[in-house]
Amino acid sequence: MRHRHILLLGLGLAFLSLPALAQDSEEISPPRAGLKQDAVPGVMQKAVDDFIRPGYRDLAEGTEALAEAAHMLCEKPSDETLGDVQMSFDEVVQQWSTIEIVRVGPVIEGNRFERFLFFPDRKSTGLKQVQRILATNDETATSADTLKGKSVAAQGLGALEYVLYGTGAEVLPSETNGFRCRYGAAIADNLKSVAAELHAEWEKPDGVQAAWKNPGPANPLYRDGKEAATELLGILVHGVESIRDQRLRPFYAGIIKGAPDKGHPKMAIYWRSGNTMPALSANFTALQTLFNAADMQALLPKEDQSVVSAVNYVLQAIVDDADQIDLPIDEAIADDEQRGRLNRILQNTNDVLQRLNLDFGAAIGLGAGFSFADGD
Amino acid sequence: MAYRNIPTSQILTDRRTFLTMAGAAWAAALAPEAAFALARTDAIYASAFMAPDGSYGVATLTEAGEIIERVPLPARAHGMTWSPVTNRAVAFARRPGTYAMIFAPDDSVEPVVITSIEGRHFYGHGCFSADGRLLYATENDFANNRGMIGVYDGTNNFARIGEFPSYGIGPHDMTLAQDGKMLVVANGGIETHPDFGRTKLNLDHMEPSLALIDTANGALIERHAMPDNLRQLSTRHVDIDADGKVWFACQYEGARNDLPPLAGSFSRGEDIRFVDLPEETTLALANYVGAIAVNRREGLIGLTSPKGGTAVTIDAKTGKVVRQDSLADAAGIAPSAHGFVASSYSGQFGETQSRVAWDQHIVGIGKL
Numbered sequence: 223m224r225h226r227h228i229l230l231l232g233l234g235l236a237f238l239s240l241p242a243l244a245q246d247s248e249e250i251s252p253p254r255a256g257l258k259q260d261a262v263p264g265v266m267q268k269a270v271d272d273f274i275r276p277g278y279r280d281l282a283e284g285t286e287a288l289a290e291a292a293h294m295l296c297e298k299p300s301d302e303t304l305g306d307v308q309m310s311f312d313e314v315v316q317q318w319s320t321i322e323i324v325r326v327g328p329v330i331e332g333n334r335f336e337r338f339l340f341f342p343d344r345k346s347t348g349l350k351q352v353q354r355i356l357a358t359n360d361e362t363a364t365s366a367d368t369l370k371g372k373s374v375a376a377q378g379l380g381a382l383e384y385v386l387y388g389t390g391a392e393v394l395p396s397e398t399n400g401f402r403c404r405y406g407a408a409i410a411d412n413l414k415s416v417a418a419e420l421h422a423e424w425e426k427p428d429g430v431q432a433a434w435k436n437p438g439p440a441n442p443l444y445r446d447g448k449e450a451a452t453e454l455l456g457i458l459v460h461g462v463e464s465i466r467d468q469r470l471r472p473f474y475a476g477i478i479k480g481a482p483d484k485g486h487p488k489m490a491i492y493w494r495s496g497n498t499m500p501a502l503s504a505n506f507t508a509l510q511t512l513f514n515a516a517d518m519q520a521l522l523p524k525e526d527q528s529v530v531s532a533v534n535y536v537l538q539a540i541v542d543d544a545d546q547i548d549l550p551i552d553e554a555i556a557d558d559e560q561r562g563r564l565n566r567i568l569q570n571t572n573d574v575l576q577r578l579n580l581d582f583g584a585a586i587g588l589g590a591g592f593s594f595a596d597g598d
Numbered sequence: 599m600a601y602r603n604i605p606t607s608q609i610l611t612d613r614r615t616f617l618t619m620a621g622a623a624w625a626a627a628l629a630p631e632a633a634f635a636l637a638r639t640d641a642i643y644a645s646a647f648m649a650p651d652g653s654y655g656v657a658t659l660t661e662a663g664e665i666i667e668r669v670p671l672p673a674r675a676h677g678m679t680w681s682p683v684t685n686r687a688v689a690f691a692r693r694p695g696t697y698a699m700i701f702a703p704d705d706s707v708e709p710v711v712i713t714s715i716e717g718r719h720f721y722g723h724g725c726f727s728a729d730g731r732l733l734y735a736t737e738n739d740f741a742n743n744r745g746m747i748g749v750y751d752g753t754n755n756f757a758r759i760g761e762f763p764s765y766g767i768g769p770h771d772m773t774l775a776q777d778g779k780m781l782v783v784a785n786g787g788i789e790t791h792p793d794f795g796r797t798k799l800n801l802d803h804m805e806p807s808l809a810l811i812d813t814a815n816g817a818l819i820e821r822h823a824m825p826d827n828l829r830q831l832s833t834r835h836v837d838i839d840a841d842g843k844v845w846f847a848c849q850y851e852g853a854r855n856d857l858p859p860l861a862g863s864f865s866r867g868e869d870i871r872f873v874d875l876p877e878e879t880t881l882a883l884a885n886y887v888g889a890i891a892v893n894r895r896e897g898l899i900g901l902t903s904p905k906g907g908t909a910v911t912i913d914a915k916t917g918k919v920v921r922q923d924s925l926a927d928a929a930g931i932a933p934s935a936h937g938f939v940a941s942s943y944s945g946q947f948g949e950t951q952s953r954v955a956w957d958q959h960i961v962g963i964g965k966l
């Protein structure tokens with residue numbers, strides 16, 4: 223394989239021109255301004271420094287606290303130390319649900335994403351593995367070193383949630399150094415280890431953060447501002463799609479043929495710990511935070527600035543509705559008022575997807591099909 | 599995907615008769631300007647698109663890019679194929695989509711929509727058997743992380759009647775050899791799972807390959823893996839030239855400032871050979887070739903890159919670049935009377951600009 227010589231990139235390429243375009247009178251696209259290339263590095267820098275790096279730093283700190291609390295529970299089991307672990311777990315769910323919208327970069331290398339969170343677990347294959355570990359007191363699951371060689375489904379947030387809230391969890395506040403607690407502590411150690419790796423990767427001055435901040439010919443990730451802006455907007459667009467398709471619809475699909483979906487509450491993420499809606503709220507809050515912290519508005523021409531307030535308005539409405547759904551998820555689906563909020567979240571999710579994908583993408587000069595060329 | 603099947607002379611005669619009759623009825627039903635465009639075009643194409651309101655469809659077009667007719671689709675489509683024998687076209691849902699719509703471009707029959715079976719999704723491509731009776735589709739058996747080829751019966755409302763492996767991960771484009779006895783499948787080598795949307799799950803241990811499969815029994819004839827130093831070179835699209843040689847195009851998942859080979863060819867029983875493109879062409883293709891087509895009559899290979907905004911024409915015999923055009927958001931490419939016709943996400947198709955986003959592929963559907 224050859225490698226690019228930077229000097230050559232300044233040379234003009236001898237493109238042949240295409241014939242002049244005929245214009246179908248009913249089918250003409252209005253010309254759009256091109257991408258504001260000079261604004262891209264600043265936006266990417268803010269995305270990295272004001273959202274991504276703080277996100278992984280918080281996750282590293284949160285998982286460290288969780289691991290510490292989990293070991294304390296094993297050594298000194300009590301309702302209080304269990305409560306500390308559960309509180310730390312809730313905190314880590316919030317931190318992960320914030321930064322998990324970034325599904326590019328180091329997190330998708332080495333199965334880190336799945337090691338941190340394996341979801342959905344459609345056929346309960348992960349649950350069965352966790353239950354088998356608990357039923358057989360598999361000691362190789364009580365050390366992060368050996369646990370990481372097991373199925374990704376047995377070493378992440380889902381597994382820890384079952385340890386803390388699933389069948390048999392009542393032994394935790396009374397059993398000193400019991401198997402269940404030590405398995406939970408090993409999972410917490412594993413989460414701490416993955417989060418520390420992610421934090422370290424994004425803190426390397428000449429690593430992924432440098433590539434994000436300086437699109438250019440020699441850059442290993444983005445050859446120009448358009449590629450970088452496409453990736454950033456892709457996080458938002460694919461983030462909304464993922465939350466809708468992998469987090470919302472599996473447990474409540476909305477109105478189908480005029481009637482509300484009866485729902486599958488046990489398909490909801492974190493239902494055992496009551497974190498379903500707090501996690502969804504954190505997901506949408508994260509999208510809004512990234513959108514604003516990165517100052518993506520700076521990419522827009524003056525005449526299209528209204529897209530920003532529209533996106534913010536809809537994302538905020540989703541977060542507000544999510545925060546108001548406070549019943550356990552099975553009860554929320556059965557409750558008229560709370561189900562109405564779920565319906566509205568689904569509608570608004572589709573709305574914000576259109577605004578980001580079509581309106582924002584087109585306005586910053588990426589074209590309506592900005593996300594077309596992502597691997598097909 | 600380009601026009602690939604060569605029918606027998608008998609079938610051709612029947613087809614001409616059939617198509618002339620069907621085409622006359624179709625033209626009579628069209629709006630006057632569409633009927634006029636249809637009457638003067640030498641070739642008809644089809645391509646999937648996204649409309650400005652975010653809805654999806656497939657359109658038939660003249661070689662100049664004038665839209666003849668649009669058909670709505672339930673979700674975004676990607677690749678297309680066409681059988682000249684039965685005059686059926688197919689639009690496949692983009693991965694991880696679960697539908698494919700089979701329709702007659704002249705509206706002579708009601709469209710048929712098929713959905714992927716439990717545990718599978720379509721990858722966006724497929725092709726017909728030589729007699730047009732069977733439809734093959736690339737599919738993902740995602741629980742087992744293996745590529746499959748689903749087989750559908752065109753004589754029974756496209757019921758799924760069987761399957762065989764694609765002999766790789768992430769099968770994408772697929773085409774049929776001219777004798778109809780062999781399928782050529784591009785296994786992109788990238789693991790995806792619908793639970794993770796379009797996220798690529800194994801970029802650090804990809805397994806791209808090209809597989810030749812016997813249509814008689816689904817058996818592997820031969821398989822070509824990418825060399826060890828090019829394991830991140832995803833083989834995505836294929837076509838076949840007049841000599842039966844397979845041409846393939848790639849998308850590179852490694853460092854953006856590498857300069858990997860992006861296209862190549864091989865004949866059955868031979869090793870793959872990459873096209874040695876000039877550096878300026880490799881740069882212009884931006885490590886991402888989105889579509890490939892062969893103009894068999896002229897011995898030309900066409901490549902498009904949406905990321906690089908480029909369309910390239912290569913001489914199949916010499917491997918030399920004979921033309922390189924700048925085309926922003928370049929999408930599909932298909933053979934035309936002279937060279938190729940290309941489209942773009944921003945609405946260009948040949949010489950016409952339309953207010954739609956053309957999807958990644960164009961299929962030639964003859965001349966009615």
